[in-house]
Amino acid sequence: MELAPGLRRIGNDIIAVHLIVTDEGMTLIDTGLPGHYADLTRELAALGRPLSDIKGIVLTHGDSDHTGFAERLRSELGIPVYVGAGDAARAMGEKPPSPPKDRRRIGPVIGFFAYAIRKGGVKMPRVKEVVPVDDGDVLPLPGAPEIIGMPGHSPGSVAIHVPAARAVFVGDELTTRSVLTGESGPQPAPFTDDQAGSSASLEKLAGLDVDFVIPGHGPVWTQGAPALVAAYRAAEAARR
16 A cells, blocks of 8 residues: 555555665664565565565564564575664563553454464564664664654564655554554554553654554554644543
8 A cells, every 4th residue: 555655655554664775775663573575575476576675673662562573584585673772672571561451342352463363473483683773873774764752662673764655654553443442543652562652652753744643553543643643642641
């Protein structure tokens, strides 16, 4: 699915993978679940581009529903996998802390886990080698992605700002539709390690001039970063 020239979405609003497409190559943002690999190959076939045109994978964080087929591309094609330094161990298989007891509704929960099972989420391969990144790094990859440290959802969560695509990828630092309740709109994401830290990190997005704020779960936000932060704050306040 083309969001804009040079920016494509694979998967859906439940779990999404994104491609930055340039003449010099492509950058993959997150790798969803193992079954999204087939979706990726179909997308590349439609573009007429080989897998070898992917020059790097950048993970917003190390949770297993974002690392899905990263190891396959790394081991088979030597494609490097970049992740926030604080999440390197998590991406490589370290067990995260037990998730908090977020609010749930049975329908959305069943839908989320059913989709995850269909996409191979039962057995998740760990990434055996990663390249740690830090706040302020500009990666030597197509689109020149810029790393914004966003600790909170996990210690090494990052946002990935791609000015050439006028987009920022925020992973699970927020969601625009909860996979556990089905509620829509910018809001705190479930399974967050440190909600207070996540809330504070969100201010780093407020000044970005982007057309697309793209979460790992939920629809793409197209009303600008300041409006997103304001909507998030309203949702946050309503939960108190």
